[in-house]
Amino acid sequence: MELNHEVLGIEKKDGDYLVKTTSGDYLAQAVILAFGKTPRKLDIEGADKFLGKGLSYCATCDGPFFRGKNIAVVGGGNSALGGALYLAELGQKVYLIHRRDAFRGEEVLVDKIKAKENIEMVLNSVPSALEGAEVLEKIKVKDVNTGLEREIAIDGLFIEIGYEVKADFVKSLVNLDAGNQIIVDQDGKTSADGIFAAGDLTQIPYKQIAIAVGQGAVAALSAYDYIQKKSGKPTVKIDWGEKK
Numbered sequence: 023m024e025l026n027h028e029v030l031g032i033e034k035k036d037g038d039y040l041v042k043t044t045s046g047d048y049l050a051q052a053v054i055l056a057f058g059k060t061p062r063k064l065d066i067e068g069a070d071k072f073l074g075k076g077l078s079y080c081a082t083c084d085g086p087f088f089r090g091k092n093i094a095v096v097g098g099g100n101s102a103l104g105g106a107l108y109l110a111e112l113g114q115k116v117y118l119i120h121r122r123d124a125f126r127g128e129e130v131l132v133d134k135i136k137a138k139e140n141i142e143m144v145l146n147s148v149p150s151a152l153e154g155a156e157v158l159e160k161i162k163v164k165d166v167n168t169g170l171e172r173e174i175a176i177d178g179l180f181i182e183i184g185y186e187v188k189a190d191f192v193k194s195l196v197n198l199d200a201g202n203q204i205i206v207d208q209d210g211k212t213s214a215d216g217i218f219a220a221g222d223l224t225q226i227p228y229k230q231i232a233i234a235v236g237q238g239a240v241a242a243l244s245a246y247d248y249i250q251k252k253s254g255k256p257t258v259k260i261d262w263g264e265k266k
């Protein structure tokens with residue numbers, strides 16, 4: 023299969039799956055879903071220009087680049103609170119910008135935020151513009167009640183307004199959790215026979231490369247075993263817990 027082609031849909035066909043892509047249709051005995059999560063984007067001018075040049079969607083991943091710097095975090099849930107606390111350990115000052123007057127995250131995290139001397143809460147405020155010559159230099163935030171704008175000089179901006187699994191094209195085939203994540207068992211099997219899933223799009227916590235790679239290996243072995251059995255060939259799965 024060629025690379026750089028988008029999967030548009032998957033349909034059941036005579037016990038197999040027809041995978042429809044922008045480069046044509048592919049008939050598969052088994053399918054592994056691994057299309058990841060998509061960060062919710064900040065919809066303001068400059069967001070595309072400064073991506074990777076001061077703007078990041080992952081505090082735990084890119085935080086160390088901003089050691090000793092001024093950082094802003096946008097969001098009000100656990101990701102934003104956790105991100106701000108993590109970045110406050112690295113950066114000189116962290117501005118936590120949230121559109122409401124209270125955070126949605128856990129109380130214990132909110133208490134920690136309030137106790138942290140180098141975190142300034144910028145509540146009832148939304149980002150209105152990002153500015154800088156080559157890299158991000160400042161953010162403008164607008165007070166949602168008064169409409170007044172304020173400029174904050176920053177080196178790094180972390181958008182922590184959540185991730186989404188764009189699973190619409192498979193939701194009629196496999197079970198999803200309340201967050202639209204694909205539910206898998208320990209073998210990477212979904213609720214549909216012959217469809218496996220791995221990585222960030224599953225309900226498994228801790229979204230990191232090593233975990234996605236491990237899940238991918240499990241899903242690949244499970245898919246191979248599924249095809250073996252379907253073709254009347256012996257299973258390749260060894261029961262390591264079997265009593266000898």
Ligand SMILES: Cc1cc2nc3c(=O)[nH]c(=O)nc-3n(C[C@H](O)[C@H](O)[C@H](O)COP(=O)(O)OP(=O)(O)OC[C@H]3O[C@@H](n4cnc5c(N)ncnc54)[C@H](O)[C@@H]3O)c2cc1C
Nearest residue numbers: 027028029056057058059080083221222229230231232234
């Ligand atoms: C900015 C950032 C930095 C990170 N840094 C680190 C780090 O330093 N260390 C770490 O361990 N983790 C890091 N992570 C997390 C890590 O990237 C993920 O946990 C990991 O990439 C998940 O792998 P995945 O294969 O599930 O999904 P992804 O890596 O997201 O891969 C999914 C792929 O599927 C493609 N795709 C989506 N929809 C379709 C479709 N319809 N058709 C075809 N293709 C499609 C996407 O384009 C993408 O290439 C970072 C995440 C972010 C956002």
